[in-house]
Amino acid sequence: MKSQPKSLSNLFNIHIRKIYHSQGSVMIEIENLTKKFDSLTAVDTLSLHVNEGEVFGFLGPNGAGKTTTVRMLCCLISKTSGNARISGYEIGNKEDSLKIRKIIGLVPDNVGLSEHLSAYDNLDFYGKIYDLTNDQRKESIQRFLEMLGLWEKRNVSVGTFSKGMKQKLAIARALIHDPQVLFLDEPTSNLDPEAAKTVRDFILELKKQKKTIFLNTHNLDEAQRICDRIGILNTNLLTTGTPEDLELAVRSRRTVIELEQVTDEVLKSLQKLSLTNLTVESNKIMFDTSDLDKKIWTVVAAIVLAGGHVNIVNVVGSTLEDVYLKLVGENK
Amino acid sequence: MRLSKAWLIAVRDFKIFGHQKNLWYALIIFPVIIxxxxxxxxxxxxxREPGLPAARIPSILDSFSIFLIIGASFVPLGIASYSIVGEKVEKSLEPLLATPLTDGEILLGKTISAFLPTLVAMYTGxxxxxxxxxxxxxxxxGYYYYPNWTIGVxxxxxxxxAIIMSVEFSVIISSRVNDVRSASNFGILMFFPFLAIYLASQIGIITLDIDTLLIISGIIFVVDVILFFVSTAMFRREEILTKWK
Structure with missing residues (x-):
């Protein structure tokens, strides 16, 4: 059962290389990265690339190793083996670790704001850590707080903020020094739908600005809407690809054609077409197809020529959720 | 290690302490009592009758003055404990650890943030x-006993x-426990070395003159340096992120 994810990975390696060469330079390179906590393997031989300006979604169930991966990439915890580079700097190398921390921004799963300080003071503190000048800090803080609709509340203690406001402020904090890479760890978890949408919209805004983003999430819809590419992790990487390609790879789309009546002539004509997983239920015929334009109309034409009357043609696509559940389920 | 970065952390902590009334009480009560x-x-x-003879007053005051040090050893416990454990509670250490700050800069900042308010409070007292x-x-x-060289030293x-020793000890304890109260309770152990000095002076083992105070200061300074390195060694980012709950 475990062979399928590997074959899927192989399938998408071609796709990855295609993107890798077509887009800008590689910002994050991970090769066989492994993290063990005593006898527990949290991340197992993870290898992937994230290109500059790309939004990469890291999907996986709780405990899959997503946060551990981000913490390793942010040089917060050590790796057990393997290599990873951010903008060419090696994680695990002491000197490079400081350089990596200068060029990244992190929004952890707990926002980690100082609740007793105002929104302005929270951002100002981090601006000073990154050696921004007074003018740069003022300009950046005002820009982000206005963008996030928090400027009016800049002098209010963060402790009084809603979860959504805190999450937005945490993202602003991570962006205050204009990092090359932004790591977002479950940025919309525990948020109500409205707050989650606001945060998602802000991430989409960052995407338009071509910011490289590494997004940890277990929200499939969010990953599908935001990410250029997605990796599914469950201790080891199960697959990577664009959301659309993942959907296609796991299962061909299922075509359902409803007829007035399925006659023997119609069935004989369909058998000649060598359709995959052809099934007949009452007055419906169903089959898999990945080449929608070509195959469906060939089938419809064959049915009509055999004297059949077509009522409805429907294509039922597999969703990212199907992909996720299939891969994660097989990996358990 | 960049002092300016440590100072940034200290200044931020000062602002946070400003909102914590409990920390202010701890800071003010003992100096006021003394x-x-x-x-x-x-x-x-x-x-009272018979009154205290004038000849005994200087030695009594010198012994009393050690209480200023005893106070200085436990006044910072609340702040020092809060500075680390408070970050744990607010879960605000992870983004801080993801910045280019070094462990030494973070710990020095935490030390300064507990040290300076205590020093100001104790000097005022x-x-x-x-x-x-x-x-x-x-x-x-017939003369003003204070100021004199002994109280100056x-x-x-x-x-x-003494304050630094107490703060460093608290920081070490704070990195091992999960709430401010536990950290403060352990920190009270700092009270005993100075109580021992007081008792030793009372039973005549030592005299709290300038030479003795300088020797004690030198010993504590060495302990401070050792504790700073111990606290830096014990401040493990990975452990903080993966084991602190």
Missing amino acids: SVLFPIVIQYAIN AAVFMVGIDAVTYPIL LLLILMPV
């Missing part, structure tokens, strides 16, 4: 203490190193 209560006790001892003592002893001594040399 500065008001001790002159009253001396006044009472002078006025000591100033009021000296004025009060001078007011009640001048009529019997005690306040300017021994007190800062």
